[in-house]
Amino acid sequence: MxxxxxxxxxxxxxxxxxxxxxxxxxxxxxxxxxxxxxxxxxxxxxxxxxxxxxxxxxxxxxxxxxxxxxxxxxxxxxxxxxxxxxxxxxxxxxxxxxxxxxxxxxxxxxxxxxxxxxxxxxxxxxxxxxxxxxxxxxxxxxxxxxxxxxxxxxxxxxxxxxxxxxxxxxxxxxxxxxxxxxxxxxxxxxxxxxxxxxxxxxxxxxxxxxxxxxxxxxxxxxxxxxxxxxxxxxxxxxxxxxxxxxxxxxxxxxxxxxELVDDLLARHRANAHRFDKELQGVPGLEHTERPDDREPTFWAYPVKVEDRPGFMRRLDEAGIMTSIIARRNDEHVTVAAAREPLPGLDSVADRVCYLPVGWWLTEEQREHIVDTVRAGW
The missing domain is CATH 3.40.640.10 (Type I PLP-dependent aspartate aminotransferase-like (Major domain))
Structure with missing residues (x-):
């Protein structure tokens, strides 16, 4: 995996x-x-x-x-x-x-x-x-x-x-x-x-x-x-x-x-840039913005997808882990009194998940991720 x-x-x-x-x-x-x-x-x-x-x-x-x-x-x-x-x-x-x-x-x-x-x-x-x-x-x-x-x-x-x-x-x-x-x-x-x-x-x-x-x-x-x-x-x-x-x-x-973090960061960015290029135009998948005035770390790689459960299930079958990382905090009973309408969050909360993009990816694994996503779910 x-x-x-x-x-x-x-x-x-x-x-x-x-x-x-x-x-x-x-x-x-x-x-x-x-x-x-x-x-x-x-x-x-x-x-x-x-x-x-x-x-x-x-x-x-x-x-x-x-x-x-x-x-x-x-x-x-x-x-x-x-x-x-x-x-x-x-x-x-x-x-x-x-x-x-x-x-x-x-x-x-x-x-x-x-x-x-x-x-x-x-x-x-x-x-x-x-x-x-x-x-x-x-x-x-x-x-x-x-x-x-x-x-x-x-x-x-x-x-x-x-x-x-x-x-x-x-x-x-x-x-x-x-x-x-x-x-x-x-x-x-x-x-x-x-x-x-x-x-x-x-x-x-x-x-x-x-x-x-x-x-x-x-x-x-x-x-x-x-x-x-x-x-x-x-x-x-x-x-x-x-x-x-x-x-x-x-x-x-x-x-x-x-002593090694700069090299790790460079590899995260290189993998992300490859995904940016090779996952363009995939039906049902949307990228986040990439303004040129900032340089992200790409700690994980975000995608917004239709049918998130189906997307995550397909990747799991292909031996690729995905994650939603965190639950939206406003849904917790701890802070229920603070809840209010958030239409922007509602529009993406059930669509976002994250792909592996880190320094550990081999060329073969990176291509496997690309091929799996492009094949659909």
Whole structure:
């Protein structure tokens, strides 16, 4: 069976991890610090904070931007909504609830599967506290248009809602030739097991300014500045925080895999470009858009198909795995009170599924996928 996802691991990762274990230092330490430095260098933004997973990173990002402190007055108590997409994995949206805020859904753009920016603009209101956007499958959102939406919202409402970019599937993606995390918002990457750059777990928060960066480094560790003298108990906690730091084992795995991730990414893109060309004109199959101002990662390859059950059954018979990756979040009973009409999402939710496109595909497997899809279902 040709898998949709596969774990990429550098050959020397096991021995490097063994060295960490032998060192006796497995909590956040010099290897995690080194991983942060290298990630910041590759992104072109040194204001980064490594954490234990991307969901923690999203929780931390929202806490930094709009978090509620029970011991301090809230100057804007009426602003309690976070605008977000239901077309994502639950790890994007549950941190909103974890920060004591309400979800308000925004429709999906059927052409890109990202958040519908026109619908987002309609929904920004005096109740909006923040916005969460997802670069789904590593396909960058139109961040210039997002800025224009926010500019108009600021003129209309007198405030500019902060934005968190979920870049979980987007390591290596660029928008207008810049890596995500360089466009004025707070961004969060994932290094979970099946991501293109894996650390076996972990995540990264990328901050737009020095003050947020300083607070992120502090609040990921209970709000304590680790530079303080804690050996004699002489330290202060200016704001409370969490226990979210990345450990040394994950950092060492990540450092090892950084040495091969560029080649993996190139192979994902080459496979996707081949599918773009060879799956054109297939009856019952529609592609997503490919604007030339952004470079996706193609963490998976999306197609919109008629008769999705039949399509997936045919590929399974041919030994090709497919997936729908995540259930639309607005259908969960947990957030039933937030449900509202989303016609764009309704038009694609039951049609989208994903083909294997990764670095592990052989030429023969890639052609088998093409031939199977072109033969119909």
């Amino acid at each position: 040709i898998p949709v996802f596969k774990v990429a691991m550098a050959p020397d990762a096991p021995e490097r991890v063994a060295e960490v274990l032998r060192s006796g230092r497995v909590e956040h330490g010099p290897r995690a610090d080194a991983f942060e430095v290298e990630l910041g260098r590759r992104l072109g933004n040194p204001r980064v904070a490594a954490v234990n997973c991307a969901t923690s990173g999203l929780h931390l990002a929202l806490h930094l931007l709009v978090g509620r402190d029970p011991y301090r007055p809230d100057p804007t108590p009426e602003r309690d909504e976070v605008l977000t997409t239901p077309f994502t994995f639950e790890g994007t949206n549950w941190p909103i609830l974890g920060n004591g805020l309400k979800i308000r859904w925004v429709d999906t753009d059927p052409a890109t599967l990202n958040i519908d920016l026109d619908d987002l603009e309609r929904r920004i209101s005096p109740r909006t506290r923040a916005i969460v956007v997802v670069h789904w499958l590593g396909f960058p959102l139109d961040l210039r248009k997002l800025d224009e939406v926010l500019d108009r919202a600021e003129q209309r409402l007198g405030f500019r809602p902060p934005v968190v970019e979920d870049c979980a599937q987007a390591w290596g993606a660029t928008y207008r030739e810049k890596p995500l995390g360089n466009h004025g918002n707070t961004a969060v990457y994932s290094f979970q097991t099946i991501k293109l750059l894996t650390a076996g777990g972990g995540g990264l928060v990328v901050l737009p300014d020095e003050e947020l960066h300083r607070r992120a480094l502090r609040t990921r560790w209970f709000g304590i500045d680790r530079a303080d003298d804690r050996t004699r108990g002489e330290y202060e906690v200016p704001e409370w925080g969490f226990r979210f730091p990345m450990n040394e084992i994950s950092a060492e795995i990540g450092l090892a895999n950084l």
